[in-house]
Amino acid sequence: MKFLICFGTRPEAIKMAPLIHEMKRRGMPFKVCVTAQHREMLDQVLDFFEITPDYDFNAMQPGQQLNVLSSYVLKEVDAVIEKEKPDMILVQGDTTSAFIGSFAAFNRQIKVGHIEAGLRTFDKKHPFPEEGNRQLISRITDFHFTPTPQSSVNLQQENIQKEDIYLSGNTIVDALGYAVTKLNNGFANTEIKRLEDLIRADKKIILVTGHRRESFGQGIREVCEALLELVERSGAQVVFPVHLNPKVQGPVKEILAGQSDIHLVHPVTYPVLIWLMKKCDIIISDSGGIQEEAPSLNKPVIVTRSVSERMEGVEAGFSFLTGTMKERIIEKGLELLKNKPDYSGVSNPYGDGRASERIIDILLKSL
Numbered sequence: 391m392k393f394l395i396c397f398g399t400r401p402e403a404i405k406m407a408p409l410i411h412e413m414k415r416r417g418m419p420f421k422v423c424v425t426a427q428h429r430e431m432l433d434q435v436l437d438f439f440e441i442t443p444d445y446d447f448n449a450m451q452p453g454q455q456l457n458v459l460s461s462y463v464l465k466e467v468d469a470v471i472e473k474e475k476p477d478m479i480l481v482q483g484d485t486t487s488a489f490i491g492s493f494a495a496f497n498r499q500i501k502v503g504h505i506e507a508g509l510r511t512f513d514k515k516h517p518f519p520e521e522g523n524r525q526l527i528s529r530i531t532d533f534h535f536t537p538t539p540q541s542s543v544n545l546q547q548e549n550i551q552k553e554d555i556y557l558s559g560n561t562i563v564d565a566l567g568y569a570v571t572k573l574n575n576g577f578a579n580t581e582i583k584r585l586e587d588l589i590r591a592d593k594k595i596i597l598v599t600g601h602r603r604e605s606f607g608q609g610i611r612e613v614c615e616a617l618l619e620l621v622e623r624s625g626a627q628v629v630f631p632v633h634l635n636p637k638v639q640g641p642v643k644e645i646l647a648g649q650s651d652i653h654l655v656h657p658v659t660y661p662v663l664i665w666l667m668k669k670c671d672i673i674i675s676d677s678g679g680i681q682e683e684a685p686s687l688n689k690p691v692i693v694t695r696s697v698s699e700r701m702e703g704v705e706a707g708f709s710f711l712t713g714t715m716k717e718r719i720i721e722k723g724l725e726l727l728k729n730k731p732d733y734s735g736v737s738n739p740y741g742d743g744r745a746s747e748r749i750i751d752i753l754l755k756s757l
């Protein structure tokens with residue numbers, strides 16, 4: 391039984407890495423194929439987890455058009471399938487790379503395993519692109535590995551057979567364990583040193599990230615304006631690793647560059663982001679992965695989205711949905727900076743750090 395693992399962006403790489411480590415540990419035959427839908431951000435993760443892809447499509451283009459990306463990746467994955475003849479393709483999450491990887495396998499009648507299956511916003515009006523991708527992948531997947539009980543229920547409600555759904559937990563918690571262990575063992579990094587010099591020890595820290603297409607334009611502008619006022623009214627400082635997409639870079643730099651107590655930095659590597667998460671007081675983000683990591687580090691996250699496919703964190707009191715509305719972000723930010731929620735006894739609803747082990751156990755048993 392031979393596996394082809396196919397992914398293209400930073401979050402997919404982070405969530406696939408523990409699975410790749412586990413397959414290696416158990417001596418399973420597999421090949422890794424990256425589309426490189428992200429380039430630099432993907433490579434940082436591959437380096438940290440010491441993963442060398444067998445195939446690299448180098449697909450990233452300036453002003454990436456999703457149809458151009460899709461047709462290129464489809465052709466390239468198909469050639470790899472032709473050469474390697476895998477029995478199953480493993481994809482992760484909801485990107486174009488994940489959908490096209492699964493679609494290529496489907497067309498070749500090769501089994502598909504979907505990691506982090508069953509997330510849903512149920513947003514019919516704006517399913518673009520993640521909700522659309524994940525629903526499309528579910529239609530053609532054979533093995534659905536879900537991160538939470540709710541995601542299993544979501545799939546059953548779409549008439550997916552119960553016996554094809556496997557509750558594994560989210561592999562991001564496994565990856566976080568790997569990163570925290572490396573950091574605790576004195577992982578030396580010049581970026582951390584530079585940030586230590588930049589960050590003021592006498593001020594609280596608001597960690598900010600943002601990248602979603604749904605917030606491009608007015609949404610990002612409002613988040614930036616909220617940050618300006620939040621910093622002024624709370625006396626806290628912002629650390630903002632700015633995503634490389636020009637639609638994020640443009641407004642963020644225009645509104646926030648040169649403002650005092652707002653540190654705009656290049657996207658940081660994964661262990662540095664985890665170091666920042668451990669150090670900060672609150673997080674403001676539209677990131678899915680950060681919402682899943684935050685509970686393990688006991689940090690509250692203001693989610694700058696009006697819908698989420700990750701309501702488990704909201705229910706457990708870790709995530710707070712504000713949309714991109716300036717007033718709501720400021721109000722929630724001030725409240726959380728003043729009174730940090732008490733998370734004692736609350737565990738991470740997304741996983742326990744053993745998801746990869748479970749996924750591999752299931753694959754080995756079922757094949």
Ligand code: UDP
Nearest residue numbers: 401404631657658659660663677678679680
């Ligand atoms: N992350 C990172 N560097 C950053 C920002 C985020 O390594 O500057 C990590 C973060 O810890 C999480 C993942 O990237 O594991 C989330 O990726 P992103 O927010 O880009 O995508 P999403 O999770 O929303 O799909």
